[in-house]
Amino acid sequence: DSGVTQTPKHLITATGQRVTLRCSPRSGDLSVYWYQQSLDQGLQFLIQYYNGEERAKGNILERFSAQQFPDLHSELNLSSLELGDSALYFCASSGQGPRSEAFFGQGTRLTVV
Amino acid sequence: GDSVTQMEGPVTLSEEAFLTINCTYTATGYPSLFWYVQYPGEGLQLLLKATKADDKGSNKGFEATYRKETTSFHLEKGSVQVSDSAVYFCALRGYGGATNKLIFGTGTLLAVQP
Numbered sequence: 400d401s402g403v404t405q406t407p408k409h410l411i412t413a414t415g416q417r418v419t420l421r422c423s424p425r426s427g428d429l430s431v432y433w434y435q436q437s438l439d440q441g442l443q444f445l446i447q448y449y450n451g452e453e454r455a456k457g458n459i460l461e462r463f464s465a466q467q468f469p470d471l472h473s474e475l476n477l478s479s480l481e482l483g484d485s486a487l488y489f490c491a492s493s494g495q496g497p498r499s500e501a502f503f504g505q506g507t508r509l510t511v512v
Numbered sequence: 513g514d515s516v517t518q519m520e521g522p523v524t525l526s527e528e529a530f531l532t533i534n535c536t537y538t539a540t541g542y543p544s545l546f547w548y549v550q551y552p553g554e555g556l557q558l559l560l561k562a563t564k565a566d567d568k569g570s571n572k573g574f575e576a577t578y579r580k581e582t583t584s585f586h587l588e589k590g591s592v593q594v595s596d597s598a599v600y601f602c603a604l605r606g607y608g609g610a611t612n613k614l615i616f617g618t619g620t621l622l623a624v625q626p
Contacts, residue, residue, distance in 0.1 A: 401555065401557070430612070432613065432614065434616075441616075441618045441619055442556075442601065442618075442619060444613060454612075457613075489556065491556075493614075498544040498607065500544075500546055500558045501614050503548075503555040503557070504555055505554065505555045506555050
């Protein structure tokens with residue numbers, strides 16, 4: 400158990416819909432990362448938050464947004480969903496030190512039909 | 513920008529064979545280097561790490577040495593088992609930058625046959 404909790408584990412939704420994925424980081428970790436993993440794109444970095452503030456942005460679509468709340472949990476919002484958004488979405492958290500590793504949740508498998 | 517390049521898979525080996533998965537990186541400064549493993553249907557788990565040049569990370573029989581002169585962090589295991597079948601990701605984390613984000617390679621699928 401990594402200590403990072405993601406909900407839900409599975410999500411099936413229709414095209415055009417909006418969903419919210421939730422992540423609770425390990426106790427004490429201030430950084431949260433979101434990644435998308437699909438068969439043809441590998442592991443793509445989407446966005447990072449540090450203590451409530453956006454720290455880095457990767458290949459995140461404009462239809463996607465995220466935030467980190469004061470209790471440090473994070474949500475990834477995906478809207479106007481397309482078939483191509485079907486993927487595994489991972490959240491990871493890490494401590495403050497520049498050399499600390501990241502711990503991953505089990506992921507949310509999103510299927511858009 | 514910082515990047516990680518790892519060998520493409522799949523890598524198919526027989527049980528007890530020697531494993532090497534190559535990983536090279538590009539980064540400014542002194543990054544930390546990691547290997548993560550993803551078993552089927554699971555999230556990524558940290559396998560080992562090294563935080564400075566010449567450090568050797570090791571875990572579960574796997575080893576990797578941080579080579580600054582060749583900007584490499586190759587993963588090795590002397591004798592693989594069927595249970596080692598998984599996807600292996602090399603990653604780096606830049607030091608001192610404002611983002612400190614983790615950058616991953618594309619992953620290498622390892623299949624070990626009995």
